[in-house]
Amino acid sequence: MTEATATGDRPTGQANAPSPNRAMMDRDLASAALGMMVERDEPGHAVVSMRVREDMTNGFAITHGGLVFTLADTAFAISCNEDEQITVAGGADITFLKSTHAGQTLTATAIRRIRSGRTGLYDVTVTDETGDTVAEFRGRSITTNRTLPA
Template sequence: MSQPLAASTELAEAVKERMLQNDAFSKLLGLEVDEVGPGYCRLHFTVRPDMLNGFAALHGGVTFSAADSAFAFACNSHGRQSVGLTVTIDYLEAGKLGDVITVEAREEGLKHKVGVYNIRLTNQHGTLLALFKGTAYRTSNQILDSE
Protein backbone atom coordinates (compact mmCIF):
# COMPACT_ATOMS: atom_id res chain seq x y z
CA MET A 1 0.00 0.00 0.00
CA SER A 2 2.95 2.37 0.37
CA GLN A 3 3.57 2.30 -3.39
CA PRO A 4 0.68 4.66 -4.34
CA LEU A 5 1.74 7.10 -1.60
CA ALA A 6 5.34 7.05 -2.80
CA ALA A 7 4.18 7.58 -6.38
CA SER A 8 1.92 10.45 -5.26
CA THR A 9 4.76 12.08 -3.33
CA GLU A 10 7.04 11.70 -6.35
CA LEU A 11 4.36 13.28 -8.55
CA ALA A 12 3.96 16.21 -6.14
CA GLU A 13 7.74 16.68 -6.12
CA ALA A 14 7.92 16.62 -9.94
CA VAL A 15 5.04 19.11 -10.22
CA LYS A 16 6.77 21.43 -7.72
CA GLU A 17 9.97 21.32 -9.78
CA ARG A 18 8.04 22.11 -12.98
CA MET A 19 6.24 25.01 -11.32
CA LEU A 20 9.43 26.48 -9.83
CA GLN A 21 11.15 26.55 -13.23
CA ASN A 22 9.14 29.62 -14.24
CA ASP A 23 7.99 31.01 -10.88
CA ALA A 24 9.99 34.23 -10.77
CA PHE A 25 7.72 35.77 -8.12
CA SER A 26 8.25 33.01 -5.55
CA LYS A 27 11.98 33.36 -6.19
CA LEU A 28 11.75 37.14 -5.75
CA LEU A 29 10.12 36.58 -2.34
CA GLY A 30 12.86 34.12 -1.39
CA LEU A 31 10.40 31.29 -0.76
CA GLU A 32 12.06 27.97 0.08
CA VAL A 33 9.85 24.91 -0.39
CA ASP A 34 10.60 22.47 2.44
CA GLU A 35 8.11 19.71 1.67
CA VAL A 36 5.38 18.81 -0.78
CA GLY A 37 3.05 15.86 -0.96
CA PRO A 38 -0.45 15.09 -2.19
CA GLY A 39 -2.50 18.14 -1.22
CA TYR A 40 0.27 19.53 0.97
CA CYS A 41 3.03 22.12 0.95
CA ARG A 42 5.28 23.61 3.61
CA LEU A 43 7.59 26.49 2.74
CA HIS A 44 9.37 29.28 4.56
CA PHE A 45 10.95 32.67 4.00
CA THR A 46 12.78 35.32 6.00
CA VAL A 47 11.32 38.82 6.30
CA ARG A 48 13.64 41.32 4.58
CA PRO A 49 13.63 45.14 4.83
CA ASP A 50 12.06 45.44 1.36
CA MET A 51 9.05 43.38 2.59
CA LEU A 52 8.03 45.88 5.26
CA ASN A 53 5.20 48.39 5.11
CA GLY A 54 5.30 51.99 6.34
CA PHE A 55 4.92 50.83 9.96
CA ALA A 56 7.91 48.43 9.81
CA ALA A 57 5.60 45.39 9.76
CA LEU A 58 5.48 42.64 7.15
CA HIS A 59 3.42 43.95 4.23
CA GLY A 60 0.09 42.16 3.89
CA GLY A 61 0.73 41.63 0.18
CA VAL A 62 3.84 39.60 0.95
CA THR A 63 1.93 37.52 3.50
CA PHE A 64 -0.86 36.93 0.98
CA SER A 65 1.58 36.09 -1.83
CA ALA A 66 3.48 33.54 0.25
CA ALA A 67 0.21 31.85 1.23
CA ASP A 68 -0.95 31.91 -2.39
CA SER A 69 2.25 30.19 -3.51
CA ALA A 70 1.85 27.42 -0.91
CA PHE A 71 -1.79 27.08 -2.02
CA ALA A 72 -0.63 26.71 -5.64
CA PHE A 73 1.91 23.99 -4.82
CA ALA A 74 -0.63 22.07 -2.73
CA CYS A 75 -3.56 22.25 -5.17
CA ASN A 76 -1.43 21.36 -8.21
CA SER A 77 0.32 18.48 -6.41
CA HIS A 78 -2.03 15.88 -7.86
CA GLY A 79 -0.78 16.62 -11.37
CA ARG A 80 -3.84 18.43 -12.72
CA GLN A 81 -3.46 22.12 -13.43
CA SER A 82 -5.53 24.01 -10.87
CA VAL A 83 -6.42 27.68 -10.57
CA GLY A 84 -7.73 29.67 -7.63
CA LEU A 85 -11.46 30.37 -7.60
CA THR A 86 -11.78 32.10 -4.25
CA VAL A 87 -9.36 33.00 -1.50
CA THR A 88 -9.69 34.76 1.83
CA ILE A 89 -7.12 35.75 4.40
CA ASP A 90 -7.35 36.79 8.03
CA TYR A 91 -4.36 38.73 9.34
CA LEU A 92 -3.89 37.99 13.04
CA GLU A 93 -0.41 39.31 13.88
CA ALA A 94 2.22 41.23 11.95
CA GLY A 95 5.52 39.69 10.96
CA LYS A 96 8.67 41.65 11.73
CA LEU A 97 12.06 42.18 10.15
CA GLY A 98 14.15 39.02 10.44
CA ASP A 99 11.22 36.73 11.25
CA VAL A 100 11.30 33.30 9.64
CA ILE A 101 7.77 32.67 8.41
CA THR A 102 6.54 29.12 7.85
CA VAL A 103 3.62 28.68 5.48
CA GLU A 104 1.80 25.35 5.62
CA ALA A 105 -0.97 24.41 3.18
CA ARG A 106 -3.27 21.42 3.79
CA GLU A 107 -5.96 20.01 1.58
CA GLU A 108 -9.28 19.86 3.42
CA GLY A 109 -11.43 18.48 0.61
CA LEU A 110 -10.84 17.22 -2.91
CA LYS A 111 -13.47 16.47 -5.53
CA HIS A 112 -13.24 15.96 -9.28
CA LYS A 113 -13.33 19.69 -10.11
CA VAL A 114 -12.78 21.50 -6.79
CA GLY A 115 -10.26 21.39 -3.95
CA VAL A 116 -10.35 23.33 -0.67
CA TYR A 117 -7.19 24.27 1.24
CA ASN A 118 -6.32 25.88 4.58
CA ILE A 119 -3.00 27.67 4.87
CA ARG A 120 -1.43 28.73 8.17
CA LEU A 121 1.40 31.25 8.48
CA THR A 122 3.46 31.20 11.67
CA ASN A 123 6.70 32.83 12.79
CA GLN A 124 9.72 31.12 14.35
CA HIS A 125 8.06 31.33 17.78
CA GLY A 126 4.94 29.49 16.59
CA THR A 127 2.82 32.64 16.67
CA LEU A 128 -0.04 32.40 14.20
CA LEU A 129 0.22 35.38 11.84
CA ALA A 130 -2.48 34.64 9.27
CA LEU A 131 -5.07 32.12 8.12
CA PHE A 132 -5.69 31.78 4.38
CA LYS A 133 -8.40 29.64 2.80
CA GLY A 134 -8.35 28.82 -0.89
CA THR A 135 -10.74 27.05 -3.22
CA ALA A 136 -9.22 25.76 -6.45
CA TYR A 137 -10.80 24.74 -9.73
CA ARG A 138 -9.14 21.60 -11.12
CA THR A 139 -8.83 21.69 -14.91
CA SER A 140 -8.43 18.57 -17.02
CA ASN A 141 -4.91 19.63 -18.12
CA GLN A 142 -2.15 17.33 -16.93
CA ILE A 143 0.82 19.39 -15.76
CA LEU A 144 3.61 17.01 -16.66
CA ASP A 145 2.18 15.99 -20.05
CA SER A 146 1.80 19.56 -21.33
CA GLU A 147 4.70 21.52 -22.76
Template structure:
Protein backbone atom coordinates in the same frame (compact mmCIF):
# COMPACT_ATOMS: atom_id res chain seq x y z
CA UNK B 1 12.39 11.77 -10.12
CA UNK B 2 8.75 11.12 -9.19
CA UNK B 3 5.84 12.84 -10.91
CA UNK B 4 5.24 14.87 -7.74
CA UNK B 5 8.86 16.08 -7.73
CA UNK B 6 8.58 16.91 -11.44
CA UNK B 7 5.47 19.01 -10.78
CA UNK B 8 7.21 20.90 -7.97
CA UNK B 9 10.33 21.54 -10.06
CA UNK B 10 8.26 22.64 -13.07
CA UNK B 11 6.30 25.10 -10.94
CA UNK B 12 9.42 26.44 -9.20
CA UNK B 13 11.28 26.92 -12.48
CA UNK B 14 8.62 29.27 -13.86
CA UNK B 15 7.58 31.11 -10.67
CA UNK B 16 9.63 34.32 -10.59
CA UNK B 17 7.49 35.85 -7.85
CA UNK B 18 7.98 32.96 -5.42
CA UNK B 19 11.70 33.20 -6.16
CA UNK B 20 11.61 36.93 -5.33
CA UNK B 21 9.87 36.08 -2.04
CA UNK B 22 12.76 33.74 -1.25
CA UNK B 23 10.46 30.79 -0.68
CA UNK B 24 12.05 27.47 0.20
CA UNK B 25 9.88 24.37 0.11
CA UNK B 26 10.47 22.16 3.15
CA UNK B 27 7.85 19.45 2.60
CA UNK B 28 5.80 18.54 -0.44
CA UNK B 29 3.23 15.74 -0.69
CA UNK B 30 -0.09 15.17 -2.38
CA UNK B 31 -2.44 17.95 -1.26
CA UNK B 32 0.22 19.44 1.02
CA UNK B 33 3.03 21.99 1.00
CA UNK B 34 5.12 23.46 3.78
CA UNK B 35 7.51 26.29 3.00
CA UNK B 36 9.32 29.14 4.68
CA UNK B 37 10.81 32.52 3.84
CA UNK B 38 12.58 35.35 5.63
CA UNK B 39 11.06 38.82 5.84
CA UNK B 40 13.37 41.36 4.15
CA UNK B 41 13.38 45.18 4.42
CA UNK B 42 11.82 45.58 0.95
CA UNK B 43 8.83 43.54 2.16
CA UNK B 44 7.83 46.08 4.81
CA UNK B 45 5.00 48.58 4.66
CA UNK B 46 5.12 52.21 5.85
CA UNK B 47 4.77 51.12 9.49
CA UNK B 48 7.85 48.88 9.42
CA UNK B 49 5.94 45.60 9.47
CA UNK B 50 5.58 43.01 6.73
CA UNK B 51 3.18 44.14 4.02
CA UNK B 52 -0.04 42.13 4.02
CA UNK B 53 0.42 41.52 0.30
CA UNK B 54 3.65 39.64 1.01
CA UNK B 55 2.02 37.40 3.62
CA UNK B 56 -0.92 36.83 1.26
CA UNK B 57 1.39 36.05 -1.67
CA UNK B 58 3.47 33.50 0.24
CA UNK B 59 0.26 31.78 1.42
CA UNK B 60 -1.02 31.89 -2.16
CA UNK B 61 2.20 30.21 -3.34
CA UNK B 62 1.84 27.41 -0.77
CA UNK B 63 -1.80 27.06 -1.88
CA UNK B 64 -0.72 26.80 -5.54
CA UNK B 65 1.94 24.20 -4.82
CA UNK B 66 -0.47 22.10 -2.72
CA UNK B 67 -3.42 22.19 -5.10
CA UNK B 68 -1.33 21.39 -8.19
CA UNK B 69 -0.03 18.12 -6.71
CA UNK B 70 -3.05 16.52 -8.39
CA UNK B 71 -1.25 16.94 -11.72
CA UNK B 72 -3.91 19.11 -13.35
CA UNK B 73 -3.38 22.86 -13.54
CA UNK B 74 -5.36 24.32 -10.67
CA UNK B 75 -6.05 28.01 -10.17
CA UNK B 76 -7.55 30.05 -7.35
CA UNK B 77 -11.32 30.34 -7.53
CA UNK B 78 -11.83 32.04 -4.16
CA UNK B 79 -9.54 33.00 -1.29
CA UNK B 80 -9.92 34.70 2.07
CA UNK B 81 -7.24 35.83 4.47
CA UNK B 82 -7.20 36.98 8.08
CA UNK B 83 -4.10 38.79 9.30
CA UNK B 84 -3.58 37.90 12.95
CA UNK B 85 -0.08 39.06 13.92
CA UNK B 86 2.58 41.35 12.46
CA UNK B 87 6.07 40.29 11.40
CA UNK B 88 9.21 42.36 10.86
CA UNK B 89 12.56 42.24 9.11
CA UNK B 90 14.49 39.07 9.85
CA UNK B 91 11.46 37.05 10.95
CA UNK B 92 11.26 33.60 9.39
CA UNK B 93 7.69 32.74 8.46
CA UNK B 94 6.49 29.18 7.94
CA UNK B 95 3.52 28.51 5.68
CA UNK B 96 1.64 25.21 5.72
CA UNK B 97 -1.04 24.36 3.15
CA UNK B 98 -3.30 21.37 3.79
CA UNK B 99 -5.99 19.97 1.56
CA UNK B 100 -9.40 19.79 3.25
CA UNK B 101 -11.42 18.64 0.23
CA UNK B 102 -10.27 16.91 -2.95
CA UNK B 103 -13.01 17.12 -5.55
CA UNK B 104 -12.81 16.41 -9.26
CA UNK B 105 -13.25 20.09 -10.24
CA UNK B 106 -12.48 21.87 -6.97
CA UNK B 107 -10.28 21.56 -3.93
CA UNK B 108 -10.43 23.41 -0.62
CA UNK B 109 -7.28 24.27 1.33
CA UNK B 110 -6.35 25.65 4.73
CA UNK B 111 -3.11 27.67 4.72
CA UNK B 112 -1.63 28.86 8.02
CA UNK B 113 1.38 31.17 8.35
CA UNK B 114 3.30 31.04 11.63
CA UNK B 115 6.35 32.81 12.98
CA UNK B 116 9.38 31.13 14.56
CA UNK B 117 7.62 31.03 17.93
CA UNK B 118 4.77 29.06 16.35
CA UNK B 119 2.33 31.97 16.67
CA UNK B 120 -0.23 32.38 13.90
CA UNK B 121 0.49 35.31 11.57
CA UNK B 122 -2.30 34.66 9.05
CA UNK B 123 -5.11 32.25 8.25
CA UNK B 124 -5.80 31.77 4.54
CA UNK B 125 -8.59 29.64 3.06
CA UNK B 126 -8.55 28.85 -0.62
CA UNK B 127 -10.77 27.10 -3.12
CA UNK B 128 -9.03 25.88 -6.27
CA UNK B 129 -10.56 25.13 -9.65
CA UNK B 130 -8.99 22.17 -11.43
CA UNK B 131 -8.66 22.57 -15.19
CA UNK B 132 -8.35 19.70 -17.64
CA UNK B 133 -4.75 20.71 -18.58
CA UNK B 134 -1.85 18.71 -17.16
CA UNK B 135 0.86 20.61 -15.25
CA UNK B 136 3.64 18.69 -16.93
CA UNK B 137 2.34 19.07 -20.47
CA UNK B 138 1.90 22.85 -20.39
Protein backbone atom coordinates in the same frame (compact mmCIF):
# COMPACT_ATOMS: atom_id res chain seq x y z
CA MET C 1 14.67 22.55 2.12
CA THR C 2 15.05 24.07 -1.32
CA GLU C 3 14.99 27.65 -2.50
CA ALA C 4 12.25 28.39 -5.00
CA THR C 5 14.50 29.29 -7.90
CA ALA C 6 14.10 28.82 -11.60
CA THR C 7 16.65 26.00 -11.54
CA GLY C 8 16.38 24.48 -8.04
CA ASP C 9 15.27 20.96 -7.17
CA ARG C 10 12.13 20.44 -5.11
CA PRO C 11 11.66 17.86 -2.42
CA THR C 12 8.93 15.45 -3.39
CA GLY C 13 8.11 13.51 -0.27
CA GLN C 14 8.77 10.35 -2.32
CA ALA C 15 12.17 8.89 -3.02
CA ASN C 16 13.25 9.41 -6.66
CA ALA C 17 9.76 10.47 -7.81
CA PRO C 18 9.43 13.75 -9.71
CA SER C 19 7.15 16.31 -8.12
CA PRO C 20 4.15 17.36 -10.19
CA ASN C 21 4.97 20.89 -9.01
CA ARG C 22 8.52 20.95 -10.41
CA ALA C 23 7.53 22.65 -13.69
CA MET C 24 5.30 25.15 -11.90
CA MET C 25 7.90 26.09 -9.28
CA ASP C 26 10.76 26.13 -11.79
CA ARG C 27 8.87 28.92 -13.57
CA ASP C 28 7.72 30.77 -10.42
CA LEU C 29 9.96 33.82 -10.59
CA ALA C 30 7.92 35.74 -7.99
CA SER C 31 8.45 33.13 -5.25
CA ALA C 32 12.14 32.90 -6.16
CA ALA C 33 12.57 36.67 -6.02
CA LEU C 34 11.03 36.70 -2.55
CA GLY C 35 13.46 34.00 -1.37
CA MET C 36 10.77 31.42 -0.61
CA MET C 37 11.96 27.97 0.39
CA VAL C 38 9.87 24.88 -0.42
CA GLU C 39 10.25 22.61 2.60
CA ARG C 40 7.52 20.09 1.85
CA ASP C 41 5.83 19.24 -1.44
CA GLU C 42 3.31 16.41 -1.20
CA PRO C 43 -0.15 15.92 -2.68
CA GLY C 44 -2.49 17.97 -0.51
CA HIS C 45 0.27 19.22 1.81
CA ALA C 46 2.94 21.86 1.38
CA VAL C 47 5.24 23.90 3.61
CA VAL C 48 6.95 27.05 2.34
CA SER C 49 9.04 29.53 4.33
CA MET C 50 10.30 33.04 3.71
CA ARG C 51 12.63 35.33 5.63
CA VAL C 52 11.20 38.85 5.81
CA ARG C 53 13.56 41.47 4.37
CA GLU C 54 13.49 45.23 4.93
CA ASP C 55 12.11 45.73 1.41
CA MET C 56 9.13 43.52 2.34
CA THR C 57 7.84 45.92 4.98
CA ASN C 58 5.23 48.62 4.62
CA GLY C 59 5.16 52.24 5.85
CA PHE C 60 4.61 51.04 9.43
CA ALA C 61 7.76 48.85 9.34
CA ILE C 62 5.69 45.64 9.48
CA THR C 63 5.56 42.87 6.90
CA HIS C 64 3.39 43.91 3.97
CA GLY C 65 0.13 41.96 4.09
CA GLY C 66 0.32 41.28 0.37
CA LEU C 67 3.57 39.39 0.89
CA VAL C 68 2.09 37.31 3.73
CA PHE C 69 -0.75 36.49 1.31
CA THR C 70 1.77 35.64 -1.43
CA LEU C 71 3.57 33.20 0.86
CA ALA C 72 0.29 31.51 1.80
CA ASP C 73 -0.82 31.47 -1.84
CA THR C 74 2.40 29.74 -2.90
CA ALA C 75 1.92 26.97 -0.33
CA PHE C 76 -1.71 26.68 -1.47
CA ALA C 77 -0.64 26.37 -5.12
CA ILE C 78 1.84 23.62 -4.33
CA SER C 79 -0.62 21.65 -2.19
CA CYS C 80 -3.47 21.78 -4.70
CA ASN C 81 -1.43 20.84 -7.78
CA GLU C 82 -1.43 17.16 -6.90
CA ASP C 83 -1.03 15.66 -10.36
CA GLU C 84 -0.38 16.61 -13.99
CA GLN C 85 -3.61 18.64 -14.28
CA ILE C 86 -3.13 22.39 -13.75
CA THR C 87 -5.08 23.60 -10.73
CA VAL C 88 -5.61 27.30 -10.11
CA ALA C 89 -7.18 29.46 -7.42
CA GLY C 90 -10.89 30.07 -7.70
CA GLY C 91 -10.69 32.42 -4.72
CA ALA C 92 -8.98 32.93 -1.40
CA ASP C 93 -9.46 34.78 1.88
CA ILE C 94 -6.93 35.71 4.52
CA THR C 95 -7.20 36.86 8.11
CA PHE C 96 -4.17 38.67 9.53
CA LEU C 97 -3.68 37.88 13.22
CA LYS C 98 -0.21 39.14 14.17
CA SER C 99 2.21 41.60 12.60
CA THR C 100 5.80 40.65 11.88
CA HIS C 101 8.99 42.53 11.02
CA ALA C 102 12.15 42.35 8.95
CA GLY C 103 14.44 39.57 10.10
CA GLN C 104 11.65 37.19 11.04
CA THR C 105 10.98 33.93 9.21
CA LEU C 106 7.43 33.08 8.19
CA THR C 107 6.26 29.56 7.39
CA ALA C 108 3.08 28.68 5.51
CA THR C 109 1.65 25.20 5.97
CA ALA C 110 -1.08 24.22 3.51
CA ILE C 111 -3.43 21.28 4.01
CA ARG C 112 -6.14 19.94 1.71
CA ARG C 113 -9.51 19.87 3.46
CA ILE C 114 -11.48 18.38 0.58
CA ARG C 115 -11.10 17.75 -3.13
CA SER C 116 -14.23 16.79 -5.01
CA GLY C 117 -14.37 16.63 -8.77
CA ARG C 118 -12.67 19.74 -10.14
CA THR C 119 -12.86 21.81 -6.94
CA GLY C 120 -10.99 21.79 -3.67
CA LEU C 121 -10.75 23.58 -0.36
CA TYR C 122 -7.38 24.19 1.33
CA ASP C 123 -6.38 25.83 4.61
CA VAL C 124 -3.03 27.53 5.09
CA THR C 125 -1.64 28.62 8.45
CA VAL C 126 1.20 31.15 8.43
CA THR C 127 3.38 31.15 11.55
CA ASP C 128 6.46 33.05 12.68
CA GLU C 129 9.68 31.49 13.92
CA THR C 130 8.25 31.17 17.46
CA GLY C 131 5.25 29.19 16.20
CA ASP C 132 2.77 32.02 16.75
CA THR C 133 0.04 32.20 14.13
CA VAL C 134 0.44 35.23 11.88
CA ALA C 135 -2.41 34.59 9.43
CA GLU C 136 -5.03 32.05 8.38
CA PHE C 137 -5.74 31.63 4.67
CA ARG C 138 -8.46 29.60 2.96
CA GLY C 139 -8.11 28.84 -0.74
CA ARG C 140 -10.62 27.42 -3.18
CA SER C 141 -9.16 25.57 -6.16
CA ILE C 142 -10.39 24.71 -9.63
CA THR C 143 -8.70 21.97 -11.66
CA THR C 144 -8.47 22.82 -15.36
CA ASN C 145 -8.30 20.55 -18.40
CA ARG C 146 -4.71 21.67 -19.07
CA THR C 147 -1.65 19.66 -18.04
CA LEU C 148 1.59 20.88 -16.52
CA PRO C 149 4.41 21.37 -19.04
CA ALA C 150 7.45 19.16 -18.56
